Amino acid sequence: MHSRRQVFSSVMRLFLRWFRLCPRRGRVRLPRRLQELWSYSRLLLKTLYFNTLTNSDVVMDCLLEPVFWLVDHLTRWFGVVFVCLVVVLTSSILFIAYFCLLPMVLHTYSTAWIVWHVCYGHWNLVMIVFHYYKATKTSPGHPPQMKTDVPAVSICKKCIIPKPARTHHCGICNTCILKMDHHCPWLNNCVGHFNHRYFFSFCLYMTLGCVYCSISGRNMFIDAYNAIEHFKSLDVEKQGVPVTGVGLLIGILPPGSMTGQSYYQTSPPPFTFRDKMFHKSIIYMWVLTSTVALALGGLTLWHAVLISRGETSIERHINSKETRRMQKKGKVFRNPFNYGRLNNWKVFFGVEKRSHWLTRVLLPSGHAPYGDGLTWDFYPHKKDMMAI
Numbered sequence: 145m146h147s148r149r150q151v152f153s154s155v156m157r158l159f160l161r162w163f164r165l166c167p168r169r170g171r172v173r174l175p176r177r178l179q180e181l182w183s184y185s186r187l188l189l190k191t192l193y194f195n196t197l198t199n200s201d202v203v204m205d206c207l208l209e210p211v212f213w214l215v216d217h218l219t220r221w222f223g224v225v226f227v228c229l230v231v232v233l234t235s236s237i238l239f240i241a242y243f244c245l246l247p248m249v250l251h252t253y254s255t256a257w258i259v260w261h262v263c264y265g266h267w268n269l270v271m272i273v274f275h276y277y278k279a280t281k282t283s284p285g286h287p288p289q290m291k292t293d294v295p296a297v298s299i300c301k302k303c304i305i306p307k308p309a310r311t312h313h314c315g316i317c318n319t320c321i322l323k324m325d326h327h328c329p330w331l332n333n334c335v336g337h338f339n340h341r342y343f344f345s346f347c348l349y350m351t352l353g354c355v356y357c358s359i360s361g362r363n364m365f366i367d368a369y370n371a372i373e374h375f376k377s378l379d380v381e382k383q384g385v386p387v388t389g390v391g392l393l394i395g396i397l398p399p400g401s402m403t404g405q406s407y408y409q410t411s412p413p414p415f416t417f418r419d420k421m422f423h424k425s426i427i428y429m430w431v432l433t434s435t436v437a438l439a440l441g442g443l444t445l446w447h448a449v450l451i452s453r454g455e456t457s458i459e460r461h462i463n464s465k466e467t468r469r470m471q472k473k474g475k476v477f478r479n480p481f482n483y484g485r486l487n488n489w490k491v492f493f494g495v496e497k498r499s500h501w502l503t504r505v506l507l508p509s510g511h512a513p514y515g516d517g518l519t520w521d522f523y524p525h526k527k528d529m530m531a532i
C-alpha cells in the first residue's frame with residue numbers, strides 16, 4: 145500500500161515537472177494565446193492553493209464569479225430598457241389623462257372639483273418628473289480615489305481604495321458608493337448618499353399619483369368594463385345568430401325595422417372605434433395604476449421604515465446579523481446612525497426649519513443632503529442635533 149502511494153506521488157511529480165518544463169524548453173510550441181491562458185490558470189490555481197486566507201467562501205466566490213458577471217452585465221444593459229419602460233408607461237397614462245379624462249372632467253364636474261383635479265394632478269406630475277430626473281441624473285457619490293485623511297472602516301477589494309463608513313461596492317456600477325442603499329435598475333443608477341432623497345420622493349409621489357388615478361378613475365373603470373362586456377355580447381349576436389326582439393331590447397336595431405320575422409342583423413355597431421379605444425384606455429389606466437400603486441406602495445413603505453430606523457437596505461441585513469450576534473453574547477446592538485425617528489426624517493429630507501417641510505419636501509428642491517457622505521456623526525453626539 146505504502147509503495148503504491150510512493151509510485152503514485154513519483155508519477156505525479158514527474159507529470160508536474162514535465163508540464164513546468166514544457167513551455168521553457170520549447171519542445172511543444174503552444175500558440176501565444178494558449179500560453180497566456182496556461183500561465184493564467186497556473187496563477188489562479190496557485191492563488192487558490194497557496195493563499196493562507198483561502199476558505200470555502202473564497203472558493204465559492206471564485207466559482208460563482210461568472211454568474212455574478214452575467215447578472216451584473218444583464219442588469220447594466222436592462223437598466224436602459226427599464227428607464228425607457230418607466231418613461232413610456234408614464235407618458236401613456238399622461239396621454240390618457242389629458243385626452244380622455246380631462247375633457248370629460250371639464251364638461252361634467254363642478255368648478256370646485258375641476259380646480260382640485262387640475263391643481264393636484266399637475267402638482268403630483270411635477271413632483272414625479274422632477275424627482276425621477278434628479279434620481280437618474282444625480283451621482284450617488286463616490287469615495288476619493290487618492291489617499292486622504294477621511295476615516296475608513298475597510299479597504300474595497302475591487303477598487304483597492306479605503307472605504308468610509310456606510311460605503312459599499314456596487315458590482316453593476318463597478319465602483320464604491322457613499323451610503324449605498326441599492327442599485328436601482330428602474331433608475332439605471334445606484335441609490336446612495338446624494339440621490340437617496342430623490343429616489344424615495346419619486347417612489348412616494350409616483351405611489352400617490354397612482355393611488356389618485358386609481359381612486360378617481362374607479363367609477364369610470366367600472367362603466368368602461370361594463371361597456372366592453374356589453375359590446376362583446378353584441379359581437380356574439382352578430383356572428384350569424386338570428387336576432388328577433390332581443391336586438392331591439394339591447395339597442396342594436398332601430399325600432400321601426402322590426403317586422404316580426406327573424407332575420408340577420410346588419411345595422412352598424414352601436415360603438416364606434418373611438419368609443420372602444422376610450423373604454424379600453426380607461427381599463428388599461430386603472431389596471432396599470434392600481435398594480436403600480438400596490439407594488440410601489442409596498443416598496444415605499446419598506447423604505448419609509450428603513451429611513452425611520454436610520455438604516456439603508458444594505459445596513460438592514462448587516463444590522464440584523466449584528467443584532468443576532470450580539471444577542472448570543474447577551475448584549476444589545478444599537479445602530480450608530482439612528483438619531484431618533486423624527487431626526488432621521490429631518491436629516492433625510494434636509495429639514496432645518498419648519499418652512500423646509502413645505503419648500504424642501506412638498507415642493508421640488510435641489511438642495512444637497514446633510515453631510516458629505518464620507519464622515520458621520522454617531523448617535524450620542526447627534527441626539528439633539530436639530531432642536532426644531
Ligand SMILES: [Zn+2]
Nearest residue numbers: 300303313320
Ligand atoms: Zn469598490
Ligand SMILES: [Zn+2]
Nearest residue numbers: 314317327334
Ligand atoms: Zn450601482
